Amino acid sequence: VRMAKELRLAVQQAALTVFYQPVYSLHTGRLSGAEALLRWRNQAGEWISPADFIPLLEESGQIVPVTDWLLGRALSHLRTWRQSWPDFRLALNISAISMQDRHLVNSVERSLLRHRLEGQALELEVTETAFIRDPDKASLVCDELKRLAVDLAVDDFGTGYSSLIYLKRFAPDRVKIDRSFVAGMVNSPGDQALVRAIIELVHSLNMKVVAEGVETQEQLQLLQQMGCDYVQGYYCGRPQPEEAWVNVVPNLF
Ligand code: G
Ligand code: G
Ligand code: MN
Ligand code: NA
Numbered sequence: 001v002r003m004a005k006e007l008r009l010a011v012q013q014a015a016l017t018v019f020y021q022p023v024y025s026l027h028t029g030r031l032s033g034a035e036a037l038l039r040w041r042n043q044a045g046e047w048i049s050p051a052d053f054i055p056l057l058e059e060s061g062q063i064v065p066v067t068d069w070l071l072g073r074a075l076s077h078l079r080t081w082r083q084s085w086p087d088f089r090l091a092l093n094i095s096a097i098s099m100q101d102r103h104l105v106n107s108v109e110r111s112l113l114r115h116r117l118e119g120q121a122l123e124l125e126v127t128e129t130a131f132i133r134d135p136d137k138a139s140l141v142c143d144e145l146k147r148l149a150v151d152l153a154v155d156d157f158g159t160g161y162s163s164l165i166y167l168k169r170f171a172p173d174r175v176k177i178d179r180s181f182v183a184g185m186v187n188s189p190g191d192q193a194l195v196r197a198i199i200e201l202v203h204s205l206n207m208k209v210v211a212e213g214v215e216t217q218e219q220l221q222l223l224q225q226m227g228c229d230y231v232q233g234y235y236c237g238r239p240q241p242e243e244a245w246v247n248v249v250p251n252l253f
Contacts, residue, residue, distance in 0.1 A: 004056050006042055016040050016066065018073055019239035022248050023091070023210065023232045026224050029253040033089035034081075035125070035232060036074045037239045038066075050093075058097050067098055071111040077242050078122070079115045085250075091123040091153060096130035100137045105144040112148065119149030123174065126152065128160025131170060142170050153210070158198060167205060175202045179213020179233070186218050199226050 020034040040048045057063040070092065078090040098104045112119060124145060131138050142152060153174040154167065158181060167175070177198055184191030195211070202209045211223050214233030223231060236252055 003042075003053070004060060007040070007053055007056055008060070008062065015042075016069070017241065018070060018077075019241055020077070020090075020245065021232055021239040022237035023089075023230055024236050024252040026211075026220075026228050026231050029251050031085060031248065031250050031252075032087065032230060033091065033123075035091040035093075035239075036070065037093070038070065039239075054095060058095055063095050063097055064101070064103060067094070067104070068107050071107055072114075075111045075115040075117060075122070079117060081245075082117070082121060089121055089123055089151065091125050093155065094124045094126050094130070096127065096133050099126055099130040099141050100134055102141065102144065105141060105148070108145065108150060109148055112150075120151065123151040123153050125155040125176065127155045128157070128166055131166040132161060135166075135169070139169065158194065164201075167202075167207075171205075172207060174208045174210055174230070176210040176212050177228075182211050182213045182219055182223075182233070183215070185222060186216070192222070195223070195228075196226050199228055203227065 017039050019037045019039050021037060022031055023033045023035060024030065025032045038050045038054075040050070040053055042048055054063070057066055074090060074092060078088065081088045081090075094104065108122070108124075112122065145152065151173040152170065153176055154170075154172045155176050156178045157175045159178045175198070177195060181191050181195050181198070185195050186192075199209050208229040210230040210232065211219075211228050212232055214220055214223065214231045214235045216235055219233075220231060220235060231252075237248055240248075
């Protein structure tokens, strides 16, 4: 309860910030974009993970204004980055609750217009849970987002339920392999087989694959041999504030 109260204040006082983690093409080594990640620094000066505060925002209905705020903030940074990198694409995490509501479509449309950005510049990441909740509503929201030419990605792939049905139904542009599989890939033949199978499955559906949580060069090379399209993780670049982006390398190799 105390955390919920403090969080309400944080939202009001803009104590939330956005970090950005670079994403690279594994075919060319070039920077292809970033994933925006919310961060909250509480009154005690500790960094609280979104995994701990997103559920609170969802319960209290604050996820809607926070997502609107995030869209405005992140798209103004995106506009700047696209002046240096014209194809730069920014991925935002969208909560399952927001995927049930047409408000998201209106917000995205308005933000794109305000920052004079084309839909392709933006990617929305949703987990499989977003589809399970109310598939018909989520389906409507997805169709509307596709009308705006916004890209869709399935996040944390392989950790939810009914993944394959939803892959077919929602036809995302990209699928993000959960970092738990990437972490086990080098030492566990089982994880390695899963990663290989996911890449083949996704490619056979004409979608692209992003591997998350890449922490070593070994993982990177293995993913490259397997034909994975994009990578992100501590090995490639940590999530960091916009000011620190001058240090981000434009080429991974
Ligand atoms: O950055 P970190 O590893 O702590 O993120 C933990 C979880 O919080 C991840 O699953 C991530 O997708 C989620 N997350 C990060 N930023 C946002 C956001 O802006 N909105 C939503 N809904 N989830 C986010
Ligand atoms: O669920 P989602 O994929 O949105 O979660 C992204 C989270 O993963 C971010 O909070 C980010 O801080 C974290 N992350 C990014 N790269 C790595 C990595 O290489 N290793 C680990 N352990 N976490 C990472
Ligand atoms: Mn994500
Ligand atoms: Na993920």
